[in-house]
Amino acid sequence: MEILKEAQAKKVQNIYRRNIERVLGALLVTSDFWKVVDYSDLPVPYTSTIIKVLEEKGYVKIENDEILLTEKGLELVKEYNIAPYKDFSCEACQGRGVPFYKNIDFYRTFVEIAKDRPEPVQQFDQGAVTPETTVSRVLHMDMRGDIEGKEIIVMGAEDDLTGLAIALYGGYKRLLIIDIDERLIEFDNKIIKELGLKNVEARVHDLRNPYTEEFLGKFDVFVTDPPETFAAFKAFIARGIATIKEHGGAGYFGLTLRDSSIFRWQKFQKELLRIGAVITDIIQDFNDYMNWGYHEETKAAQIAPVNKAPEDIWYRSAWYRIELLPGFERTNEPISDEVFYLDEEGSTT
């Protein structure tokens, strides 16, 4: 397809015909750019470039911030028999397989406590998931035997309050929550103190610094939500794995296709296997992110072909679970500043 070649000429290498089809399929059911990104499972810069090529070739037109297929575009869709985007995911569990309401008291408590949470800030690449997401994460972990009686570390993902949610849920042997953001750690500690929660500690820690002995090989389970550059992913996951006591330990993290292509996912997966992990779960669209206050400051907003901000949830990520097999690798190198947050596929930080 010539559209593919044109997009590739605009420095978008990591796409293939399927991606063009999915963008066109999304445009059959929506004219909203952010929904197109969501439905086509593509990084924002790539979606944006494809839309621009489609516009140049007369397949779409942009009017009042709406992206519309032209007659020529509709003919193209017909000619190639392109399927409209369809969503058959379960309304009850929102496609996660684990509904938040399986423990409704826990959900209510969490929502009540989370309403005073600190606002996400761009400085730390923050963007919180919905309370339903956080609660489902905890239930999924518990179902897999990764909470009760376990030593758990939640690393640099406290904008989602996943650590605090586990603290409220209880049952663990020990819980350590670390994050670079003092506001979040203070918030956690306030709740922990107020409710008198036991065996849990929240502490400010910059993940770029190597771990001290007290972290290394001390936990059964880690949870994190890495930025999607390869270097940052590698660093976060390596940090997580370095905390694990022994094989059979587990890790949980989100990975999105909105800031990272499927091509990069392959690199991530190779790295996971190389380190000695095995992937047990990849649940697409498990994590729903609420729109963040700093949207207009993001590269995503700047490169979007429309000025309209997202009106609904559009940023989602898959939820990964891994287990560590015998001989897994523990590394603890310092992490350079430069590995974080921006590259050609990322745009929301």
Next chain:
Amino acid sequence: MEILKEAQAKKVQNIYRRNIERVLGALLVTSDFWKVVDYSDLPVPYTSTIIKVLEEKGYVKIENDEILLTEKGLELVKEYNIAPYKDFSCEACQGRGVPFYKNIDFYRTFVEIAKDRPEPVQQFDQGAVTPETTVSRVLHMDMRGDIEGKEIIVMGAEDDLTGLAIALYGGYKRLLIIDIDERLIEFDNKIIKELGLKNVEARVHDLRNPYTEEFLGKFDVFVTDPPETFAAFKAFIARGIATIKEHGGAGYFGLTLRDSSIFRWQKFQKELLRIGAVITDIIQDFNDYMNWGYHEETKAAQIAPVNKAPEDIWYRSAWYRIELLPGFERTNEPISDEVFYLDEEGSTT
């Protein structure tokens, strides 16, 4: 833990402490051997060996085919703070994320037609999934854009009638169903003829034979359900990938932890990535298998520590989806007979 060492001394290498914990956790909520296998996500021979070690050490006793924790066993569970098995999976979609009732007419049609299906036979390692599973597979594929307008091959998995289900669902450009079992192909062809379904063909083919040119590189999507020895997995998946036209093509298949350990899963995943695939979905317990008529003839029945046959669904597998990236490898070697069906982890064939 000494239990782990004892089990390993009995030639069960591919387990770790977590597995012992999961067996004990399962025994906190059930005394049924087959449910223990299900809940602990372990191959039957391994679960059996662990139960035997637990019995030898006085942690469990077996009475009237029920496996019961002894007082000593309960103390062990308490001492190690072992969590009981919990199931928080969604009742609506049965944890699949895609409920079968999203297209209830399709479901009803499929159930009506499938009621006359041929019985599974041991000769071909057959064991059919529930109609809800088959229907959810089709909806999941369509949601991912892998049916409408696509050329699809369903290879050697027709005991599940997945090919026939896609045929009934429609929307594809072309569908080819191949299976070694004449009875299934005849059944499919009868329905195809009766209903006048277009662009679909069902044909007897032994996957051990290399493909002719008419199969190679001709499809967008493959679906299969390989036996879980490494050699058979490699052969089935290689066959599937050899049919794919170009990168962006997709593959679907089941992989279980009931006939294969998590250690072997890592080997499978490494092989997938080596061939040039990326894993997009791993949905645990997506595939529910109905109990098969030949249970008593299986190795599983022989090595089980109880004589009781399964009363309920206990055999499940995860549903994998992969995409092929540029440079993926197409091979088409003949496959030796010996790679199929039995090894130290498998038992249900």
